[in-house]
Amino acid sequence: MGKKKGPKYNQIIEAAVKVIANHGYHQAQVSKIAKEAGVADGTIYLYFENKEDILTSLFEEKMGDFVRKIRDRMTPNLSIEEKFLLLITMHFEQLQADKHLAIVTQLELRQSNTELRQKINEILKDYLLLLEELLTEGKSSGYFQADLDNRLARQMVFGTLDEVVTNWVMKDCKYNLESSAKPVHKMLMRGFRA
Amino acid sequence: MGKKKGPKYNQIIEAAVKVIANHGYHQAQVSKIAKEAGVADGTIYLYFENKEDILTSLFEEKMGDFVRKIRDRMTPNLSIEEKFLLLITMHFEQLQADKHLAIVTQLELRQSNTELRQKINEILKDYLLLLEELLTEGKSSGYFQADLDNRLARQMVFGTLDEVVTNWVMKDCKYNLESSAKPVHKMLMRGFRA
Amino acid sequence: MGKKKGPKYNQIIEAAVKVIANHGYHQAQVSKIAKEAGVADGTIYLYFENKEDILTSLFEEKMGDFVRKIRDRMTPNLSIEEKFLLLITMHFEQLQADKHLAIVTQLELRQSNTELRQKINEILKDYLLLLEELLTEGKSSGYFQADLDNRLARQMVFGTLDEVVTNWVMKDCKYNLESSAKPVHKMLMRGFRA
Amino acid sequence: MGKKKGPKYNQIIEAAVKVIANHGYHQAQVSKIAKEAGVADGTIYLYFENKEDILTSLFEEKMGDFVRKIRDRMTPNLSIEEKFLLLITMHFEQLQADKHLAIVTQLELRQSNTELRQKINEILKDYLLLLEELLTEGKSSGYFQADLDNRLARQMVFGTLDEVVTNWVMKDCKYNLESSAKPVHKMLMRGFRA
DNA sequence: TATGAATGAGCATTCATTCAT
DNA sequence: CATGAATGAATGCTCATTCAT
Structure with missing residues (x-):
């Protein structure tokens, strides 16, 4: 887990920036970031610990x-x-x-x-x-x-x-x-x- | 509601400072503040809106x-x-x-x-x-x-x-x-x- | 307790009708009825059990x-x-x-x-x-x-x-x-x- | 949310009927219904809005x-x-x-x-x-x-x-x-x- | 009688994380 | 690698009732 790299790694980070900027920190749920990144919720955890x-x-x-x-x-x-x-x-x-x-x-x-x-x-x-x-x-x-x-x-x-x-x-x-x-x-x- | 006055008003504020400082913002539940202030949970709401x-x-x-x-x-x-x-x-x-x-x-x-x-x-x-x-x-x-x-x-x-x-x-x-x-x-x- | 009669008894009942009709059953708190009746909350309990x-x-x-x-x-x-x-x-x-x-x-x-x-x-x-x-x-x-x-x-x-x-x-x-x-x-x- | 379908949807409804009938409307907590349906509390909200x-x-x-x-x-x-x-x-x-x-x-x-x-x-x-x-x-x-x-x-x-x-x-x-x-x-x- | 400040039990809902497929 | 359905812990607030004055 947490094995960084792969194109999705950056996709998820960019999605996080966008979601947090648009919805705020407390409204930036993992599922929202996943959706924005175009991946499944679970996929997040293949690239990040938590x-x-x-x-x-x-x-x-x-x-x-x-x-x-x-x-x-x-x-x-x-x-x-x-x-x-x-x-x-x-x-x-x-x-x-x-x-x-x-x-x-x-x-x-x-x-x-x-x-x-x-x-x-x-x-x-x-x-x-x-x-x-x-x-x-x-x-x-x-x-x-x-x-x-x-x-x-x-x-x-x-x-x-x-x-x-x-x-x-x-x-x-x-x-x-x-x-x-x-x-x-x-x-x-x-x-x-x- | 929210009628600021009385000794309890300050008691509760002091309790909030102490609880937040010791347990952190996200662990500062109303019930914890009430307990620290020596009042019932509901009493908080006689002095504060929320x-x-x-x-x-x-x-x-x-x-x-x-x-x-x-x-x-x-x-x-x-x-x-x-x-x-x-x-x-x-x-x-x-x-x-x-x-x-x-x-x-x-x-x-x-x-x-x-x-x-x-x-x-x-x-x-x-x-x-x-x-x-x-x-x-x-x-x-x-x-x-x-x-x-x-x-x-x-x-x-x-x-x-x-x-x-x-x-x-x-x-x-x-x-x-x-x-x-x-x-x-x-x-x-x-x-x-x- | 519950010793019916006295002018306040009827006052309270009329207040209850008015409050319930205007605010609905679930918004008819005892304190609201008391206020409408022009008595203190506690007074209600001198005329009614609960x-x-x-x-x-x-x-x-x-x-x-x-x-x-x-x-x-x-x-x-x-x-x-x-x-x-x-x-x-x-x-x-x-x-x-x-x-x-x-x-x-x-x-x-x-x-x-x-x-x-x-x-x-x-x-x-x-x-x-x-x-x-x-x-x-x-x-x-x-x-x-x-x-x-x-x-x-x-x-x-x-x-x-x-x-x-x-x-x-x-x-x-x-x-x-x-x-x-x-x-x-x-x-x-x-x-x-x- | 609220995507009505799946066997759990009916399970939950049947559980609600049973719980309400046995415990009454005001004692029919979501957690009780969930337990009766054999699902987690949160699962309810995958099938119903609230x-x-x-x-x-x-x-x-x-x-x-x-x-x-x-x-x-x-x-x-x-x-x-x-x-x-x-x-x-x-x-x-x-x-x-x-x-x-x-x-x-x-x-x-x-x-x-x-x-x-x-x-x-x-x-x-x-x-x-x-x-x-x-x-x-x-x-x-x-x-x-x-x-x-x-x-x-x-x-x-x-x-x-x-x-x-x-x-x-x-x-x-x-x-x-x-x-x-x-x-x-x-x-x-x-x-x-x- | 009358007051009203104080009490404290009770509950719907969210969301990070898992894991069977 | 990827999925997404399922999980379940955690908490602010209301209000009927009491009781010291």
């Missing part, structure tokens, strides 16, 4: 892509401020490009029980790690204040981006999100700059 | 106190930076002083359905309003950058504080939260300062 | 009046056919005059549990007795067929009247009921006549 | 049979009086043959709320229609009085049969019901005859 595993895997796959794309474009020649601008811009860009996914990650998946939320935090660690790398680089290059607390600074970046995106989703994604990247970047950089 | 009303009222009461206490101590003679330091310090202080409440507001109540979350957001508005007042004051006094976007700046403050507290709760509240107030304050003020 | 006792007493009082009025006007000088016409006419007349009561006795009170229905049948016995008296009189005077089965004939009369009234109530009492007395009387008399 | 749907379907199935059987044997060669005798006899016969069903339809199902009662009345319409057909036939053939009011005559027939059966059920079905068919038939026919 319902929670669908959601964890969904987050894993999507968040993996999310961070990978950011890392890919974070070339060494960029300045630390350019790197942050890239990160913030891509963070907003990617979520704006897939509003279903934005709804799912910003609103719906947070209604999950504490256990699933712990797992989601595990998955997020890779992103937080990237943030800490950038912060450390900024400090050692003398660009950021030397006494910056990595944990707090990282929480400030993530907390801010997350809050901005969540508010945008709660306003039905009806204004442009990417255009907030520059002002947010400006405030954060001033906050860290030496 | 289960959701208990949670909304809980948030209303506690958040009302929370903001009121901050406003009370925000005397006009304070500088804008002192006001923000006061706000951040008291935000951390109050949640650190009631860890049960912190668990409930940061983790458990967020698992609620969309409807309850909407109500919680309504209640939060008063806090966000306070933040905007301070930001406006800072800008008009020339202390903050004149082109600061109120919405984004407010999201940065709230997002940061919320993320800091949530991380602290998820680490089982085992380190000191208040001591983060000064460094967080420093980063935010630098971000806004003209 | 909820069932209210309903039984209601039926007893109203049915008592009902039959008493019919008997009062059934003077010995009337022929058997005239007596039946009087009974049928008054049966329809009285229910038409108090539509609330008609709704309660024809529709709502029948939703009660089997136990209460047994008691109601007890109370009805007096009416059925009157019917049997008339039937016996009709047979011994040679006016009705001698081999008429008292039980069946009584069931035919009562079943017919009851069905006619119930249908009228279910059509919202919007046509004239009394005008059915003569044709119904005609059919029944032909059925019995020697 | 509890009310069980009862409606029960009445529909049983009443459908009831009327169908009568219509089947009502061959055109019969005289109008023979047709009525057939109807009355079969009405009594069928209920006497299934005393559980008689208890359920005469006593228990009448305790249901107004909504279900409306549905039951809908289902009964087919039977009342049959009665009106016979009455019309009797009048146009000159056998019944030309000025017979169809509605009142129908109410007399149905009210009488219903009252006779209900009394029999309330006396615990302990005397013979069918033997009442002839005398009842005689009284009714005299009532209508030209």
